[in-house]
Amino acid sequence: MGIAVTKYSDISTNELVERFCSNEIICPNDPFWNQLLAFNIQIPANVEEQLILDSSAEALLQKFLQNNPQTGNLGSLVQVFITRATELLAAPNSDNVMLAWQSYNALFVIRAVTKYLVELVPEYELCKHLDVQGRNVNSPTPQEQSPPLSPTQEVTDIQTMKSVTGESRVEMLIDALIGLIIDVPITDNTYYLHLECLNTLLVLMSVYMFAGAHGQTQLVETSLIFR
Structure with missing residues (x-):
């Protein structure tokens, strides 16, 4: 979000957020992330503030939903x-202030994006958004390479990809969240990081709440998050 972002209304016009949501591929080692994560903003304290945040980010998140399958920017942010x-x-x-601050800011963005995805797409698509690798926009899309897969086939595809590439990013993310909660002492500098870790875990686990709306009747049996 960048240094200029101090309130929710700044998000919709912030150039760094627009770049993150655009069709530009941003690698995990790009200096861009240091700029994006240099912001000071309070997490929503109530429903009204959460609605303001959601409204401010809605248009950009729609672009993100369209572009991330090609850019993999969410996965890059998770890696950061x-x-x-x-x-x-x-x-x-x-109690390192800078690392705690950047970790918190990264989680704030991850949670906001993940919340949007959880509400709109089934869990297997959320996992694909996290695992996808950035590729050239001229490369054929998965839809062009093969016919659409059923939810069961999608889960099998994700599990097959995991067996080839190792641990999925959603599992790596959850491991990192739990590691921070357990191993980082709670101090004035890390309190909000702990809070954001818990909030992000709650968002990830909320896939179960939306499973019915996404036609996932056997989520517990196929879920990576609840495994």
């Missing part, structure tokens, strides 16, 4: 968060 979290856990001083 995992890197920051690992550095924080390994730091001699786990």
Whole structure:
């Protein structure tokens, strides 16, 4: 969101957020992330503030939903968060202000985007949004390469991809969240990071609430998040 973002209304016109949601592929090691994560904003304290945040980000999130399957920017952001979290856990001083601040900011964005996805798409598509690798816009899309898959086939496809590439990003994200909650002491500098870890876990687990709306009648049996 960048240094200029201090209130929810700034989000809709912020150039860095627009770039994150655009069709530009942003790698995890791009200096862009240092700029995006340099913001100060309070998490919503009530339903009204959450609605204001949702409304401010709606148009950009619609663009994100369209572009992320090609860019993989959400997965890159998750990788950035995992890197920051690992550095924080390994730091001699786990009360490191800068690492805690950047980890918190990364989680704030991840949670906002994930909440939007959870409400709109089934869990297997959420996992695909997290796992997708950025590719050239001229490359054929999965739909062009093969016919659409059923939800059961999608789950099998994700599990097959996981067996080839290793742990899925949603599992890596959950592991990082739990690691921070357990191993980072709660101080004035890390309190909001702990809170955001818990909020993000709640958002991820809320896929169960929307399973029926997405036609997932056997989510517990196929879920990566509830595994």
